[in-house]
Amino acid sequence: MAESSGDLIRQVGKGFSFRALHTLESHTGIPVAQIATIVGIPSRTLARRRASGRLTADESEKLLRLSSTFEKALELFEGDRTRALGWVSSPKKEFENQTPLEYSRTEVGAREVEDLIGRLEHGVFS
Numbered sequence: 001m002a003e004s005s006g007d008l009i010r011q012v013g014k015g016f017s018f019r020a021l022h023t024l025e026s027h028t029g030i031p032v033a034q035i036a037t038i039v040g041i042p043s044r045t046l047a048r049r050r051a052s053g054r055l056t057a058d059e060s061e062k063l064l065r066l067s068s069t070f071e072k073a074l075e076l077f078e079g080d081r082t083r084a085l086g087w088v089s090s091p092k093k094e095f096e097n098q099t100p101l102e103y104s105r106t107e108v109g110a111r112e113v114e115d116l117i118g119r120l121e122h123g124v125f126s
């Protein structure tokens with residue numbers, strides 16, 4: 001686990017361990033195969049990453065973004081993992097009928113998801 005932002009940046013830069021996928025799976029309940037799809041790792045590439053034991057920097061950054069999106073949803077639902085998972089896994093019209101997880105594939109999409117979470121936290125339903 002990173003102790004500072006600098007540590008986290010270095011970890012992302014060198015690529016997370018493949019185990020990070022399993023850690024996210026156990027924390028969120030989202031299967032590794034689904035996480036890989038959202039992050040954009042095809043199944044054959046996923047098998048190569050498993051063999052090498054490491055994700056690329058780009059894959060690691062996307063995984064970190066996905067993790068952050070889930071954490072923000074978990075905060076929204078006051079630690080209720082089942083409700084948070086249901087919310088991030090359900091298509092939203094605000095996200096062109098994509099799920100918040102799918103929409104978080106890009107930095108721009110992730111900011112939109114965070115913005116909606118912030119509005120929901122403050123009771124703004126626009």
